[in-house]
Amino acid sequence: MIKSELNISLDASYRDLAKRTDVRHILGLSGGKDSAALAIYLRDKVPNMEYFFCDTGKELKETYEYLEKLEARLGIEIIRLKAERGFDHFLKMYNGFLPSPQARWCTIMMKIKPLEKFIGDDPAISYVGIRADENRSGYMSTKDSIRAVFPFQEDGLVKEDIFRILEESGLGIPKYYEWRSRSGCFFCFYQRKYEWVMLHEKHPDLFYEAMKYEEEHSDGRKYTWNRDESLREILVRKEEIIAAHRKKVEKEVARKSNKSLVEVMESVLDEEDDTIPCFTCHL
Ligand code: SF4
Numbered sequence: 001m002i003k004s005e006l007n008i009s010l011d012a013s014y015r016d017l018a019k020r021t022d023v024r025h026i027l028g029l030s031g032g033k034d035s036a037a038l039a040i041y042l043r044d045k046v047p048n049m050e051y052f053f054c055d056t057g058k059e060l061k062e063t064y065e066y067l068e069k070l071e072a073r074l075g076i077e078i079i080r081l082k083a084e085r086g087f088d089h090f091l092k093m094y095n096g097f098l099p100s101p102q103a104r105w106c107t108i109m110m111k112i113k114p115l116e117k118f119i120g121d122d123p124a125i126s127y128v129g130i131r132a133d134e135n136r137s138g139y140m141s142t143k144d145s146i147r148a149v150f151p152f153q154e155d156g157l158v159k160e161d162i163f164r165i166l167e168e169s170g171l172g173i174p175k176y177y178e179w180r181s182r183s184g185c186f187f188c189f190y191q192r193k194y195e196w197v198m199l200h201e202k203h204p205d206l207f208y209e210a211m212k213y214e215e216e217h218s219d220g221r222k223y224t225w226n227r228d229e230s231l232r233e234i235l236v237r238k239e240e241i242i243a244a245h246r247k248k249v250e251k252e253v254a255r256k257s258n259k260s261l262v263e264v265m266e267s268v269l270d271e272e273d274d275t276i277p278c279f280t281c282h283l
Contacts, residue, residue: 031063032183038129133158
């Protein structure tokens with residue numbers, strides 16, 4: 001592999017770039033639906049694709065299962081990238097300050113750094129599953145040797161297409177989509193209140209572990225994953241939160257009868273909080 005800066009015209013399409021044999025081709029899977037659909041979509045379009053997953057060690061078991069299913073279905077290997085140290089080590093390093101949308105050290109230490117180590121100085125094309133109906137950005141490598149491309153945007157694919165690709169491939173959507181619409185760590189601060197109480201419902205052990213991170217600090221301080229409510233407070237309102245969510249879903253189903261329940265749930269959750277998460281973790 002020649003190590004050099006990428007010498008590519010900015011308007012080169014991903015289909016042209018896919019043919020290049022002098023660069024690495026990489027696709028990051030987050031455990032979410034869009035990156036999985038992209039892996040399916042590009043399976044026969046990009047030879048020599050390297051698939052990777054940045055494993056924080058704090059993912060849901062459904063995520064690991066989904067990745068295994070994807071590997072089996074496509075006959076690919078997904079390389080698991082891990083930070084040298086785990087979340088608890090970094091939390092100590094940051095004096096117990098929980099990560100937040102404003103201080104996303106978790107993504108930097110546990111996803112971006114391992115990824116940059118994996119790529120090194122090799123020139124690479126990074127295929128990213130942001131859709132044509134989305135307007136989000138996030139971490140783009142600042143390295144001149146990496147060029148991000150967006151096949152769904154180039155080809156005009158929107159959310160409905162993603163569901164169709166997953167359905168037709170037989171892979172389907174991740175199991176956690178029944179109650180949570182974003183991939184990532186079980187304690188991710190991008191979760192909405194309904195997703196938190198459903199974490200309690202589906203994985204009570206993980207919910208209480210997340211609660212411990214809020215409450216157990218040697219300096220006696222308390223941190224919360226949410227800006228306005230602790231997990232203990234959210235738990236007290238569990239039934240109320242679930243009831244309110246169900247009511248909104250029913251209303252939305254009546255309004256958009258052609259949408260699947262999963263799509264409806266996602267749009268209801270987005271209405272509650274549509275903060276755009278990072279695509280390193282949630283694609
Ligand atoms: S999923 Fe959330 S908590 Fe985990 S690394 Fe990404 S932003 Fe941080």
